[in-house]
Amino acid sequence: MSEETQRWEIGSARVTSVVEAQTDGIPPAFFFPEADEALVLRHPWLAPHFADDQGRLGLRVQAFVIEAGGRTVVVDPCVGNGRDRSLPFWHQQDWPFMERFRGAGFDPEDVALVVHTHLHLDHVGWDTHRDDGRWVPTFTRARHLYVGTEVEAQAADTNADASAIRGDSIEPIFAAGLAETIDADSDLGGGLRLASTAGHTPGHASLWLDGGGERLALITGDILHHPIQCSELELNFVSDADGLAARATRRRVLAEAAEAGALVFGTHFPTRPAGTLAAGDDGWRFVPMAPR
Numbered sequence: 001m002s003e004e005t006q007r008w009e010i011g012s013a014r015v016t017s018v019v020e021a022q023t024d025g026i027p028p029a030f031f032f033p034e035a036d037e038a039l040v041l042r043h044p045w046l047a048p049h050f051a052d053d054q055g056r057l058g059l060r061v062q063a064f065v066i067e068a069g070g071r072t073v074v075v076d077p078c079v080g081n082g083r084d085r086s087l088p089f090w091h092q093q094d095w096p097f098m099e100r101f102r103g104a105g106f107d108p109e110d111v112a113l114v115v116h117t118h119l120h121l122d123h124v125g126w127d128t129h130r131d132d133g134r135w136v137p138t139f140t141r142a143r144h145l146y147v148g149t150e151v152e153a154q155a156a157d158t159n160a161d162a163s164a165i166r167g168d169s170i171e172p173i174f175a176a177g178l179a180e181t182i183d184a185d186s187d188l189g190g191g192l193r194l195a196s197t198a199g200h201t202p203g204h205a206s207l208w209l210d211g212g213g214e215r216l217a218l219i220t221g222d223i224l225h226h227p228i229q230c231s232e233l234e235l236n237f238v239s240d241a242d243g244l245a246a247r248a249t250r251r252r253v254l255a256e257a258a259e260a261g262a263l264v265f266g267t268h269f270p271t272r273p274a275g276t277l278a279a280g281d282d283g284w285r286f287v288p289m290a291p292r
């Protein structure tokens with residue numbers, strides 16, 4: 001295991017982070033319009049894993065791979081390679097993501113389920129790859145789950161990136177008969193439960209995992225993007241579709257996770273993406289757990 005593939009155990013289940021890319025030294029206002037370096041420095045617990053001593057942030061794009069109940073489940077498979085995207089740091093990339101995925105002991109053919117917390121471009125990319133000029137499924141035997149309200153909202157999104165991912169990442173899965181549309185609140189079996197967490201997008205859902213031990217795990221998706229939002233609960237991300245709902249959801253779900261003593265996996269958290277919540281002044285501090 002390396003920094004690009006980190007692993008944690010929850011009861012008899014395992015969760016592995018497979019990293020596509022991590023960026024450090026990001027000015028906070030780039031992603032959080034209401035934040036600045038001084039706000040970050042008010043939370044010294046963020047250093048060194050989540051922010052530097054200048055108050056600049058790290059962010060990651062990573063997929064979590066769950067092994068539970070005899071199944072391999074991929075959650076939110078990143079941006080992908082060779083895509084036409086509006087943001088230069090996601091445009092026409094060539095990351096060794098699948099090499100890391102295989103290096104962590106996974107075979108795309110063995111993936112039973114792909115879960116999408118929502119349908120932004122950094123959560124669906126590796127569902128497909130280019131083969132002989134066509135976009136084809138990567139996880140060829142997996143059921144790919146989509147929340148119905150999220151599919152409808154995505155289909156109505158006229159943004160250039162949204163239409164691009166329909167063509168290269170979503171429609172090929174439906175065309176191959178590998179897609180299944182579900183409710184945001186759905187029991188997925190094997191200790192996995194999807195729960196509605198709308199706000200960042202209309203059909204956003206987060207994933208709870210009961211690995212049969214004493215501890216639950218929660219994969220957040222984009223209800224929060226950085227550990228600072230565990231303390232600064234009002235701080236919205238630049239692309240939160242419904243700011244009020246995003247705040248309410250963040251407060252509710254973090255309270256549920258703290259109450260349950262859950263191991264929280266932050267989908268965009270850098271360096272140490274898994275941790276527990278400790279009570280702070282208003283919200284919580286994110287206490288990272290070292291990978292195994």
Ligand SMILES: [Zn+2]
Pocket residue numbers: 118120200222
């Ligand atoms: Zn998102």
Ligand SMILES: [Zn+2]
Pocket residue numbers: 120122123222268
């Ligand atoms: Zn995202």
